[in-house]
Amino acid sequence: MIPSRKLALANLWVAIVAFTVASAMALMQALSRADLDLPWRSAKMYYLSVTAHGVLMALVFTTFFIMGLAYAFTERALDRPIEGPKFAWASFWVAIVGTLMVTAMVLAGKATVLYTFYPPLQAHSLFYIGLALLVIGSWGWCWVIIRTYLAWKRENPDARTPLPVHGILATIIVWLIATVGVAAEVVLLLIPWSLGLTQVIDPVLARMLFWWFGHPLVYFWLIPAYVVWYTVAPKVAGGKLFSDPLTRLVFVMFILLSSPVGLHHQMVDPGIAAGWKMFHTFNTMLILFPSLLTAFTVIASFEVAGRMKGAKGWFDWLEELPWSDPTFSSVALAMIIFAIGGFGGAINAAYGMNAMVHNTAWIQGHFHLTVGTATALTFMGAAYWLMPKLLGRDLELTLLARLQPYLWFMGMLLFSIANHMTGLKGMPRRVYQFDYGGSEIAQQWIAGTGISAVGGFFLFVSAAFFALVMLGTGLAGKKREQEPIEFAEPLEPPGGKARLLDKMGLWTGLAILLMLAAYALPLIQHLSLERFGARGFSPF
Amino acid sequence: MNVDLYEKFWMWAAAGIVVVFIASIGFTTFGQAIQPPSHIETIDPQTVRSDEEFGQPGVTINPDGSATVVVQAFLFAFLPTEIRVPRGRPVTFRMTSPDVIHGFQIVQTNGNTMVVPGYVSQFTISFDRAGEYLVVCNEYCGLGHHNMYARLIVEDVVAAAAGGER
Ligand code: HEM
Ligand SMILES: [Cu+2]
Ligand SMILES: [Cu+2]
Numbered sequence: 001m002i003p004s005r006k007l008a009l010a011n012l013w014v015a016i017v018a019f020t021v022a023s024a025m026a027l028m029q030a031l032s033r034a035d036l037d038l039p040w041r042s043a044k045m046y047y048l049s050v051t052a053h054g055v056l057m058a059l060v061f062t063t064f065f066i067m068g069l070a071y072a073f074t075e076r077a078l079d080r081p082i083e084g085p086k087f088a089w090a091s092f093w094v095a096i097v098g099t100l101m102v103t104a105m106v107l108a109g110k111a112t113v114l115y116t117f118y119p120p121l122q123a124h125s126l127f128y129i130g131l132a133l134l135v136i137g138s139w140g141w142c143w144v145i146i147r148t149y150l151a152w153k154r155e156n157p158d159a160r161t162p163l164p165v166h167g168i169l170a171t172i173i174v175w176l177i178a179t180v181g182v183a184a185e186v187v188l189l190l191i192p193w194s195l196g197l198t199q200v201i202d203p204v205l206a207r208m209l210f211w212w213f214g215h216p217l218v219y220f221w222l223i224p225a226y227v228v229w230y231t232v233a234p235k236v237a238g239g240k241l242f243s244d245p246l247t248r249l250v251f252v253m254f255i256l257l258s259s260p261v262g263l264h265h266q267m268v269d270p271g272i273a274a275g276w277k278m279f280h281t282f283n284t285m286l287i288l289f290p291s292l293l294t295a296f297t298v299i300a301s302f303e304v305a306g307r308m309k310g311a312k313g314w315f316d317w318l319e320e321l322p323w324s325d326p327t328f329s330s331v332a333l334a335m336i337i338f339a340i341g342g343f344g345g346a347i348n349a350a351y352g353m354n355a356m357v358h359n360t361a362w363i364q365g366h367f368h369l370t371v372g373t374a375t376a377l378t379f380m381g382a383a384y385w386l387m388p389k390l391l392g393r394d395l396e397l398t399l400l401a402r403l404q405p406y407l408w409f410m411g412m413l414l415f416s417i418a419n420h421m422t423g424l425k426g427m428p429r430r431v432y433q434f435d436y437g438g439s440e441i442a443q444q445w446i447a448g449t450g451i452s453a454v455g456g457f458f459l460f461v462s463a464a465f466f467a468l469v470m471l472g473t474g475l476a477g478k479k480r481e482q483e484p485i486e487f488a489e490p491l492e493p494p495g496g497k498a499r500l501l502d503k504m505g506l507w508t509g510l511a512i513l514l515m516l517a518a519y520a521l522p523l524i525q526h527l528s529l530e531r532f533g534a535r536g537f538s539p540f
Numbered sequence: 541m542n543v544d545l546y547e548k549f550w551m552w553a554a555a556g557i558v559v560v561f562i563a564s565i566g567f568t569t570f571g572q573a574i575q576p577p578s579h580i581e582t583i584d585p586q587t588v589r590s591d592e593e594f595g596q597p598g599v600t601i602n603p604d605g606s607a608t609v610v611v612q613a614f615l616f617a618f619l620p621t622e623i624r625v626p627r628g629r630p631v632t633f634r635m636t637s638p639d640v641i642h643g644f645q646i647v648q649t650n651g652n653t654m655v656v657p658g659y660v661s662q663f664t665i666s667f668d669r670a671g672e673y674l675v676v677c678n679e680y681c682g683l684g685h686h687n688m689y690a691r692l693i694v695e696d697v698v699a700a701a702a703g704g705e706r
Contacts, residue, residue: 043683114680120640120657121682203641203656243547267576268653270661274578278569285561292554296547346561352568355576355650359643359678426647428678431686439674439689441647532584534657537640539615539682 004071004082009390010092011068012383014099015061016470019376022056023463025049030415030456032432034449046432047112047540054115055106058217058371059134060099065379066224067092067141070168072386073227074145076485077162080155083147091140098133101126112540114430116210117190119201122536125194132186135179142172160494161502163247164487167227170251173508174258175220177515181212181262193536200533204271205526211262212519219258219287221371223251225334225378229298232385233331235488237321239305242297244490248501250297253290255507257283260518267354271529276522277351283518284349291342298335304491326398330381330405334374337412341369344420359430361448362423365416373412377405380466387470389485393477400465407465411458414451422448577653577663585657588612588638599624605697611635613642613655616684618675623692625667632664643678646692654679667694 031038032046075082082088104126105111111123117131149165161169185206192198234241241247263280266272306317322328344366347353357363388395395401427434427445434449436442500506569575588594589612597612597619606629612619613635625631635644635655642655646665653661667673677688 043686047680047683047685112683118641118679121680202658204659207656243544246547266654270577270579270654270656270659271582272578273580274575277576277578278565281565282562285558285565288558288561289554292557293551296550296554300544300547350561351565351576355652358652359645426645426674426676428643428645428676430680433686435686436674436676436689437691441674529580530582532582532586532658534585534640537615537682539640539684 004075004085004088005390007082007085007088007092008068008072008075009387011064011071012387012390013474014096015063015065015068015379016383016467018056018060018064018099020463020467022053022061023460023467025053025056026463027456027460029053030453030459034453035433035446036453043432044109044112044540047114047430048106048109050430051112051114052103052106055102057376058115059131060103062221062371062375062379063134063138064095066171066220067095067138069224069227069379069382069386070141070145070171072390072485073164073231074148074168077164077487078148078152080148080152082144083151084144087140088144091137091144093137094140095134095137098130098135098137101130102134103130105130109540116214118210119190119193119203119206120534120536121540122194122538125191128186128190128194132183132191135183135186138175139179142176145169145172160499162487163241163244163490164227164231166248166502167223167230167251169504170255171220171223171227173255173504173511174216174223177259177508177511178213178216178220181209182214185209185213198533200535202531203534204269205531207266207269208262208272208519208523208526211265212259213262214265215262216258218371219254221375223254225375226250226294228378228382229294229331229335230301231487232382233298233328233488234301234305235486236325236327236331236385237302237305239301239303239308239488241488241490242300242304244492244494245498245501246293246297248494248498250290250293252501252507253287255504255511256514257287257290259511260514261287261349262519263522264349264354267351268358271526272522273525280518281349281351283514285346288342288346291338295335295339301488302332324402326401326405327381327385329402330377330384330408333405333409334377334381337369337377337409337416338374340416341366341374344369357423359428360423361419361427361429361445364429365419365423368412368419369416373408377408377412380408381405383466383470386485387473388477389483391474391477392479392482393473394480395469396472396477397465397469401469404462404465404469407458407462411455411460411462413455415455415459418448418451418455422452577661579660579662581660581662582658583636583660585636585638588636588657593634594636601626606630606632609633611644611655611690613637613644613677613688615639615682616677616688618644618677618688618690621690623675623690625692625694626697627667627670627694629697630664630666632662634660634662636660640681641679642681642688643676645676645678647674647676649673652678670694670696 111127113121113123193201261284306320309320311317422445597610600608607625637655637657645652651665673692675690
């Protein structure tokens with residue numbers, strides 16, 4: 001029994017609703033980009049929809065899902081209730097109020113600034129205040145989990161931190177470091193400016209603070225997916241986790257390296273010295289390492305599963321895996337997609353090649369592989385496994401659930417490959433139309449946007465299947481005995497080895513030092529420039 | 541830590557991949573001078589339209605044959621809307637914005653930069669192929685974002701000299 005079951009469920013349902021709404025908007029966007037004559041199609045609607053889709057997917061769906069997952073996993077893995085459930089609920093409601101404010105402003109057309117909200121594009125002040133509340137609510141969640149962990153530690157001074165909790169703590173540390181940047185941007189710059197208390201704003205400073213947040217944000221999305229890959233998937237596959245200490249090593253590397261890299265999103269910005277961009281580029285390449293290790297450890301765990309079921313040859317263990325289990329297939333397909341996305345990411349971050357792809361359709365092709373699949377598909381897979389356990393109901397519409405990951409995979413390949421290609425041919429991202437005065441080269445993008453629309457359609461159908469399965473399970477799933485949540489066992493228990501990897505305080509301290517090295521001087525140099533602020537504009 | 545033999549191989553291979561990536565970036569940066577545009581110069585956005593340089597955007601052919609292109613990016617157009625430059629000569633673009641952030645991307649080249657109010661963006665590039673290029677704004681700037689473009693025409697040098705006089 002999970003005492004904070006309701007809390008976890010509340011967070012997960014918010015995530016599922018946000019995901020479903022955002023998927024519907026996405027279908028409209030993908031069709032619109034293919035230049036189809038839709039009845040309600042207009043530039044205003046398009047950019048409004050892209051803002052809503054970006055905010056709901058990247059900021060709302062992910063954050064709430066991660067909070068829900070973490071409550072359930074922490075309580076189960078530590079085998080004790082969370083500390084301060086009332087405070088946890090209060091934080092939840094703060095985040096909800098913030099989300100509603102943001103969504104209302106976007107839907108009212110008062111905040112068509114996209115989910116990156118770069119000033120001097122200026123949204124209604126309630127948009128920024130809502131964002132701040134969402135972040136504050138998430139800090140409440142961080143505090144609850146940390147307190148629970150510390151209480152558990154006092155009760156079990158000699159025990160190893162359970163692996164899922166190790167990963168969740170890494171997620172929280174990355175999030176806390178990241179949100180310092182966006183909180184500074186929103187509270188110090190954007191809110192006073194949108195209220196008219198200040199007249200002008202420095203757009204490059206705002207972008208530096210945004211991307212201080214923006215890159216670790218992607219690891220905030222990814223680490224929980226890794227937690228599922230490491231601690232759930234091997235179990236679902238019928239095997240064991242290949243290596244416990246290496247998993248901890250991966251989480252620790254993410255704590256250290258997720259953050260001092262944000263300038264790789266500003267490679268072609270003026271006002272930032274090339275040397276700092278280069279430094280952040282090198283740090284970025286280092287983060288490839290833990291992801292490469294993950295690929296090995298998780299695939300090796302699947303091989304263990306196949307061999308435990310009797311496979312003997314080189315590749316026949318693949319056949320032994322439960323490909324029709326939606327949790328397993330989601331994770332396996334998400335991993336394949338992530339491998340492609342990872343190599344694309346190395347190209348984006350490559351100092352010299354970035355200019356070929358920056359702000360082109362290539363980028364949206366890229367991040368739909370990473371957050372849009374490695375994270376989102378893994379979360380859907382996790383929901384098939386977790387929701388029935390939390391609800392005490394059987395999964396409904398299992399046929400749809402089984403098809404859903406494969407549909408997503410297919411749709412995403414079409415969508416993403418098409419966008420990578422049109423991007424290389426120069427098509428910018430975030431455009432409603434691309435006639436460009438009848439430009440010949442722009443005509444060549446049409447084939448790509450057509451394929452992308454077909455992919456988008458598959459993706460939408462897949463998202464709808466997922467939503468139906470969740471709805472069906474929540475409302476009509478057959479009641480059953482509550483099933484315990486169990487995590488994968490490692491091949492070898494960690495015992496007393498590599499205890500250093502559990503010292504979260506130490507790693508947090510080192511991460512902060514790295515962050516200072518990466519940002520202190522660039523920020524000081526920037527602040528000492530003779531800067532002229534920009535006034536706000538709302539051309540929407 | 542007890543690390544499996546295969547895993548050790550993999551760890552070394554992974555480290556090798558990372559080293560190769562970093563080395564190739566180092567090589568292209570220092571060996572071939574491939575750098576992203578990172579010009580540092582500020583300007584007051586309120587004065588851009590009356591600025592000596594940016595108030596009169598256009599192309600200047602320098603005595604050594606290279607060209608300087610001054611561009612103003614604003615909601616929702618570039619000035620000049622048609623840019624003529626010589627083929628095979630270094631062309632330096634200088635640009636800024638009086639309003640919001642824009643992008644300046646010369647399609648199918650690596651000419652690509654953000655144009656940020658308060659800052660001057662600058663990069664130098666040379667074009668091997670004569671003909672027409674499309675320049676697009678690649679940062680969302682409002683409801684007319686997709687209408688924001690310019691045409692860049694790369695001409696063989698003789699024609700360009702005449703074009704510069706026009
Ligand atoms: C139902 C499947 C999906 C489809 C068909 C889809 C389609 C699209 C399209 C066409 C755009 C491009 C808008 C543009 O640049 O003009 C877009 C942007 C975006 N998508 Fe998706 N998407 C889907 C799922 C997801 C998921 C699962 C996530 C993340 C969890 C996601 C995150 C984003 C983000 C962050 C943007 C950027 C918005 C911006 O540029 O401001 N999408 N999506
Ligand atoms: Cu990044
Ligand atoms: Cu634009």
